[in-house]
Amino acid sequence: MNERSRPRRADYRHFLEIPTRWGDNDAYAHINNVVYYSYFDTVISRYLLESGAIDLKTSEVIGVVVETGCRYLAPISFPDLVTAGLRVTRIGNTSIRYEIGIFRNAEDQASAEGHFIHVYVDRATQTRPTPLPRELREAVTPLLVPPGEPA
Amino acid sequence: MNERSRPRRADYRHFLEIPTRWGDNDAYAHINNVVYYSYFDTVISRYLLESGAIDLKTSEVIGVVVETGCRYLAPISFPDLVTAGLRVTRIGNTSIRYEIGIFRNAEDQASAEGHFIHVYVDRATQTRPTPLPRELREAVTPLLVPPGEPA
Amino acid sequence: MNERSRPRRADYRHFLEIPTRWGDNDAYAHINNVVYYSYFDTVISRYLLESGAIDLKTSEVIGVVVETGCRYLAPISFPDLVTAGLRVTRIGNTSIRYEIGIFRNAEDQASAEGHFIHVYVDRATQTRPTPLPRELREAVTPLLVPPGEPA
Amino acid sequence: MNERSRPRRADYRHFLEIPTRWGDNDAYAHINNVVYYSYFDTVISRYLLESGAIDLKTSEVIGVVVETGCRYLAPISFPDLVTAGLRVTRIGNTSIRYEIGIFRNAEDQASAEGHFIHVYVDRATQTRPTPLPRELREAVTPLLVPPGEPA
Numbered sequence: 001m002n003e004r005s006r007p008r009r010a011d012y013r014h015f016l017e018i019p020t021r022w023g024d025n026d027a028y029a030h031i032n033n034v035v036y037y038s039y040f041d042t043v044i045s046r047y048l049l050e051s052g053a054i055d056l057k058t059s060e061v062i063g064v065v066v067e068t069g070c071r072y073l074a075p076i077s078f079p080d081l082v083t084a085g086l087r088v089t090r091i092g093n094t095s096i097r098y099e100i101g102i103f104r105n106a107e108d109q110a111s112a113e114g115h116f117i118h119v120y121v122d123r124a125t126q127t128r129p130t131p132l133p134r135e136l137r138e139a140v141t142p143l144l145v146p147p148g149e150p151a
Numbered sequence: 152m153n154e155r156s157r158p159r160r161a162d163y164r165h166f167l168e169i170p171t172r173w174g175d176n177d178a179y180a181h182i183n184n185v186v187y188y189s190y191f192d193t194v195i196s197r198y199l200l201e202s203g204a205i206d207l208k209t210s211e212v213i214g215v216v217v218e219t220g221c222r223y224l225a226p227i228s229f230p231d232l233v234t235a236g237l238r239v240t241r242i243g244n245t246s247i248r249y250e251i252g253i254f255r256n257a258e259d260q261a262s263a264e265g266h267f268i269h270v271y272v273d274r275a276t277q278t279r280p281t282p283l284p285r286e287l288r289e290a291v292t293p294l295l296v297p298p299g300e301p302a
Numbered sequence: 303m304n305e306r307s308r309p310r311r312a313d314y315r316h317f318l319e320i321p322t323r324w325g326d327n328d329a330y331a332h333i334n335n336v337v338y339y340s341y342f343d344t345v346i347s348r349y350l351l352e353s354g355a356i357d358l359k360t361s362e363v364i365g366v367v368v369e370t371g372c373r374y375l376a377p378i379s380f381p382d383l384v385t386a387g388l389r390v391t392r393i394g395n396t397s398i399r400y401e402i403g404i405f406r407n408a409e410d411q412a413s414a415e416g417h418f419i420h421v422y423v424d425r426a427t428q429t430r431p432t433p434l435p436r437e438l439r440e441a442v443t444p445l446l447v448p449p450g451e452p453a
Numbered sequence: 454m455n456e457r458s459r460p461r462r463a464d465y466r467h468f469l470e471i472p473t474r475w476g477d478n479d480a481y482a483h484i485n486n487v488v489y490y491s492y493f494d495t496v497i498s499r500y501l502l503e504s505g506a507i508d509l510k511t512s513e514v515i516g517v518v519v520e521t522g523c524r525y526l527a528p529i530s531f532p533d534l535v536t537a538g539l540r541v542t543r544i545g546n547t548s549i550r551y552e553i554g555i556f557r558n559a560e561d562q563a564s565a566e567g568h569f570i571h572v573y574v575d576r577a578t579q580t581r582p583t584p585l586p587r588e589l590r591e592a593v594t595p596l597l598v599p600p601g602e603p604a
Contacts, residue, residue, distance in 0.1 A: 017321075018321060018323070019319075019320060019321065019344075021320070021340050021341075021343070021344040022177070022178075022183075022340070022343045022344050022347040022348070023177060023183050023185055023186075023340045023343060023344075025177060025178040026173070026174060026176060026177075026178070027173075027176040027177070027178065027179075027180040027229075028178075028515065028579075029178040032173075032174050032494070033490065033494065033518040033521055034174055034487060034488075034490040034491045034494055035174075035487075037486065037487040037490055038323050038324070038325045038487045039323075041323070041324045041325055041485070041486065041487055042321075042323040042324050042325075042380075045324040045380070045381075046324070046380075046381045049381055050381070062481065064525075065486040065525055066524065066525050067522070067523065067524050067525065068486055068522065068523050068525075069520070069521065069522035069523070070520065070521050070522070071519065071520045072517075072518055072519055072520065072521075075579070078178075078344075078347070078348075079347075079348045079351055079352070126481075126528070168472075169472060169474070170470075170471060170472065170495075172471070172491050172492075172494070172495040173491070173494045173495050173498040173499070174491045174494055174495075179364065179428075183343070184339065184343065184367040184370055185336060185337075185339040185340045185343055186336075188335065188336040188339055189336045189474050189475070189476045190474075192334070192335065192336055192474070192475045192476055193472075193474040193475050193476075193531075196475040196531070196532075197475070197531075197532045200532055201532070213330065215374075216335040216374055217373065217374055218371070218372065218373045218374065219335055219371065219372050219374075220369070220370065220371035220372070221369065221370050221371070222368065222369045223366075223367055223368050223369065223370075226428070229495075229498070229499075230498075230499045230502055230503070277330075277377070324479070324480075324485075325479060325485050325487055325488075327479060327480040328475070328476060328478060328479075328480070329475075329478040329479070329480065329481075329482040329531075330480075331480040334475075334476050336476055337476075380480075
C-alpha cells in the first residue's frame, strides 16, 4: 500500500461525521476491523433516510446487502472523530454499489476504503429483486461518480 | 465485594453457554462492561423463544425493557467461555424481574450478576402495559426463586 | 414512571452528542437496551481523556467498572441524535459515581438515566484499589452535584 | 448467485460453533451485515490462540487486518446457531489469507462467505511487516487449501 493509493476527501460526494465510541476499540487499542462496517452501514442508511428515499417502516422495497468489503490503510483509535465519505459507482436496474472512505480527524487521506452493494427486494418476500424505485434512483444519482479502481 | 457475596451456579435455574467473541474485549483486554448486557439479553430472549412463550414476529405482546443493572465481580477475557445462569425473582401482573449470573469457564462463583425487568405491552401501541399471557407466565414459573439480596 | 421523575438537561453538568448508528437498532426497531451502556461508556471515557485526567496508554491507574445500571424511560431509534448528559454524585477515596441522562434530539426530558461506578486500581495488578490521582479528582469535581434519587 | 456457487462445509478445514445473540439482529430481524465480521474475527483469533501460535499479551508479532470482505448468500436470524468454517488459501512471507464460510444451523450450504487478510507486524512499531514466526506458519498449514474462486 503506497500513499498514492489512499483516496482523498475530494473523491467522495457526501460526508457524515461519526464520533468513535470507547467500545469501538479492541484489545490492541485500535478501532476493531468489524466496526468500520458499522460506519459504512450508518452513512448509507442515514443518507437514504434523510433524502426521503427510504422509510424504514413503510417502504415497499428494502435494500438487502449482498456484498461488502474493506481495505484498512491506517489505524484509528477512540476518541478520534471519523468522517465517512460516500459515493456511488454503479446504479443498476435492481442494485446500487456504494463506496465509502473513512477519514480520521482532519486528515485528507483515507484510513480505510470500503464498498457496499445493495440489491433491492420487495419487503414481503425479501428475496425477489425489484427495480429501484424512482425516488431512490433520484436520491442516489448526485452521489454517482465514474468507477475507479476496484475497492 | 467479599467472596461470600458472589452468587454460585446453584443460585440459578437455567443455563446457556455463550462463547465470548474477540470484539467483546475492550482496550484493556477484558470483556467490556457493555457486553455483559448482551449476554443478559441473549439468555433471556433465547429462553423465551425456545419455551415457545414468545414468537418474535407474531406475539401480540412484547417485553419492553424498563430497567437493567450489573455488578462486576471479576474480569473475563476472550476466549473464555461464559455460562449465563438465569432465575426469576418476581412475576407481577404485567412485569417480570430476571436475574442473571455470569460464570467464567468452569468457575462456580459468578464473575458478574445482573438484573433485567421486562414490562409487557401490546405490540401495536408498544406503550400500554398488558397482563402477562398465560403461556408466558407458565414458561417463566420454573425459573422463580425467592428474592435474595437486591442485585 | 410518571413524567415528573424524568430528569432534565439542567440536571447534568457536561454534554456530548452521540449520533445513533443503524446497528444500534434491534429487531423491534428501537435502540437496543445494551447500546445505552456504550453511550455511558463513551461520554465518561471521552470526558476523562479530553480533560487530561487519564491517558489510555500511560496512566498508572485505570478505572475498573464495578457497577452500572439504567432505567429506560422512552424509546429512541436510529437516526435520532442522542445527547448524553453527565454528572458526578460521589467522589470517594478510590471511587467515583457518575450519572448519565440520555436525551433524544431536542427533547428536554431524558429518555433514559443511568449510573456507572468506577473504582480506580493500579494498572499493573488491576485489582488493588488506589486513591484517586489529584488530576483525576480535579477533573471530575466540576461535574459534582448533590446526590438526588438513586438512579 | 446460483446455488452452485454456495460453498459447502467440506470446503473448510476447521469449524467453530458461534451462537447468535439477540443484539446481532437488526431492525429487519436478520443478522446485521456487520456482525458477520465478528464471526470471522472470532473463528480466526480463537484458532490462533488455541493452537498456541499467538499469545495476546506476549507475542512479539501481531496480525494487522489489511483487508476483509463478505458475500451474503442467505439470511440468518437469532436464535440460529452459526458454524464458522475456516480455511487458508495463501501463506505468504509476511501475510496470510483466511477464508470463512458461515453455516446456519445444520445446513450444508454456506449462508455467507468471507475473507480476511492478516499482515504480521512487530508489536512495538505495529507497522513494519515481519516474516511469519515458525510456530504461526505451522499452526495455519493444516488449514491450507488450493485457492478457488476469489471470494
